Amino acid sequence: MNDTSTIYADYQATTPLDPRVRDRMAPFWNESFGNPHSSGHIVGWQAHLAVDAAASSVAALIGADPDEIVFTSGATEANNLALFGPAFRAPRGRRRILVSAIEHKCTLSASQAIAKRMGFSVESIPVNPEGLLDLAAFQSALGDDVLLASIMAVNNEVGTIQDLPRVSGLLAPHGILLHCDAAQAPCAVNTKTFASHADFISLSAHKMYGPQGIGALYIRRELQERIEPLIYGGDQQKGLRSGTLPLPLCVGMGVAAELAANGEADSERKRIGNQRDEFVRQIENGNPCVSLNGPGPSRRHPGNANLKFVGHEAEEILGALQPKLAASTGSACTTGMPELSHVLLALGLSTDECDASIRFSFGRFTTDDDVKSAADLVLRALQDGS
Numbered sequence: 532m533n534d535t536s537t538i539y540a541d542y543q544a545t546t547p548l549d550p551r552v553r554d555r556m557a558p559f560w561n562e563s564f565g566n567p568h569s570s571g572h573i574v575g576w577q578a579h580l581a582v583d584a585a586a587s588s589v590a591a592l593i594g595a596d597p598d599e600i601v602f603t604s605g606a607t608e609a610n611n612l613a614l615f616g617p618a619f620r621a622p623r624g625r626r627r628i629l630v631s632a633i634e635h636k637c638t639l640s641a642s643q644a645i646a647k648r649m650g651f652s653v654e655s656i657p658v659n660p661e662g663l664l665d666l667a668a669f670q671s672a673l674g675d676d677v678l679l680a681s682i683m684a685v686n687n688e689v690g691t692i693q694d695l696p697r698v699s700g701l702l703a704p705h706g707i708l709l710h711c712d713a714a715q716a717p718c719a720v721n722t723k724t725f726a727s728h729a730d731f732i733s734l735s736a737h738k739m740y741g742p743q744g745i746g747a748l749y750i751r752r753e754l755q756e757r758i759e760p761l762i763y764g765g766d767q768q769k770g771l772r773s774g775t776l777p778l779p780l781c782v783g784m785g786v787a788a789e790l791a792a793n794g795e796a797d798s799e800r801k802r803i804g805n806q807r808d809e810f811v812r813q814i815e816n817g818n819p820c821v822s823l824n825g826p827g828p829s830r831r832h833p834g835n836a837n838l839k840f841v842g843h844e845a846e847e848i849l850g851a852l853q854p855k856l857a858a859s860t861g862s863a864c865t866t867g868m869p870e871l872s873h874v875l876l877a878l879g880l881s882t883d884e885c886d887a888s889i890r891f892s893f894g895r896f897t898t899d900d901d902v903k904s905a906a907d908l909v910l911r912a913l914q915d916g917s
Contacts, residue, residue: 538901538908540858542834542894543687543715548783549740549895555786556742559779567776568767578778585785589734589747592717592788595726599755601748601771602781606714607637609733609748610681612761612772613710614641616750617679617731618649619759625678627652631664631693632877633686635712639873642681651678660879661826662691664698673705683712685719688874688890689825690835692720699728708754714738714746717791718894719800719832730754734788736780740895741787745780748772799895804833806893806902811836813906818913824875824888834893839880843916845889851912856905858891 539547559581567582569575586597603609614628630642632655646653654672657665664682680702685692695711702709709728714735716722725732732749736742750758755771764773790796808828814821824837840848845860852858860872875885893902 537854538856538905540856540891540893540897540901540905542718542897543690543738543832543890543892544859545737545743546718546740546894547896548737548742549787549790551790552741552783552786556779556783559782563778565778567778567781568765581778582776582781585781585788586747588785588788588792590726590749592722592792593713593725593732593734593749594723595732595749596752598769599726599749599752601750601768602776602784603746603748603772604744605746606635606712606733606735606738607746608761609735609746610635610638610710610712611641612748612758613731613733613750614638614645614679614681615761616758616771617708617754618645618651620757621651621678625676626650627654627674627677629654629656629669629672629677629680629707631656631682632658633662633688633691633874634681634683635687635714636873638681638683638712656680656682658691658877661830662686662689662874662878663826663830664693666697666701669698670701673701673707675705677705677707679708679710681710681712683715684722684725685713685715685832686825686874687715688872689837689878690715690719690832690892691826692830692832695725695728715832717788717796718834721797723792725749726751734784736784736787739787739791742780742783745777745784747784800833803893803895803897804828806897806899807834807836809899810891810893810902810906811838813903814838814909817906817910821913824878824880832892834897836891836893837875837888838891839884839888840913841884841887843887843913845887847916848889848909848912851916852908856908858889860889 565574565578567578586600642653708730710731711729717739730751735746820841
């Protein structure tokens with residue numbers, strides 16, 4: 532268990548479970564425990580209704596219909612289904628996939644696997660130093676032989692917010708499908724029109740104050756027959772993703788989606804953005820060697836502050852901050868071995884600059900005192916390490 536005195540500044544890795552979500556989930560661990568696929572008795576019917584309600588809430592978050600929501604184990608599975616599913620049933624002549632250079636590691640790995648196993652051509656679209664898609668390069672790569680483009684809504688390392696309507700408009704004349712990894716989006720922007728721009732949208736409950744282990748993929752209704760499932764079994768969820776759904780987790784994701792879409796969401800994002808800006812201001816004022824990686828505030832996740840500490844090692848700073856402050860580097864790897872951030876490299880940072888960068892991310896339960904204390908701790912670590 533985390534030390535309660537630790538200031539948590541790693542919200543983009545995972546958000547704390549909101550107590551309101553926990554409380555709504557609680558009955559479904561015990562008295563309301565039914566299998567939502569048991570259709571012969573009232574316990575199963577009640578569980579099924581709870582899952583339907585959760586799907587409705589997730590759909591409303593992005594402007595979709597409930598029957599277009601497929602629950603998964605998380606955004607990684609959703610991203611894999613969004614890429615492999617259409618590729619397995621791709622029309623003849625559409626053998627190219629486009630991905631931005633700063634997609635999540637699971638999207639890049641899945642697309643590379645499709646290239647290796649299925650003979651697709653996968654092309655990486657560059658971004659500018661702010662992490663925004665290079666639209667000229669993107670347009671030049673488009674053609675009627677492209678099956679799908681995968682462009683994430685909000686980057687998980689530097690917080691860049693992409694212009695999805697613009698991207699969608701460029702793809703439409705070529706009939707290219709758009710997959711959007713939107714795991715980070717609900718805490719960053721209003722997502723209520725996302726389904727009008729994308730064909731596939733991946734979501735993760737634990738990136739919006741819901742439980743870990745549950746996510747969802749929006750699949751546009753008219754495309755569902757063109758998707759090959761990754762998991763076969765009892766044909767649950769229209770056969771798109773078989774397996775017994777985890778009832779409490781589905782309920783939790785539904786509640787988290789409700790909270791992300793309610794009337795307080797905009798003001799919450801503004802408050803967090805102000806806290807992030809104050810944190811960056813204090814750090815930059817206290818140490819001239821510090822600068823922000825990525826875009827300015829208007830095109831950035833409100834909680835994200837990816838900072839470069841020139842002349843310092845990020846891992847040494849993080850070590851000095853333990854156990855008082857939790858943050859992370861841009862490194863991401865499934866093997867436990869650190870590696871340079873592909874996102875920061877795509878933005879044009881050098882190896883040394885990548886090694887000197889730390890992502891701080893704030894959220895719903897961050898207080899103003901947390902921000903001040905976090906800045907003081909970072910500045911003290913820099914001073915002690917100089």
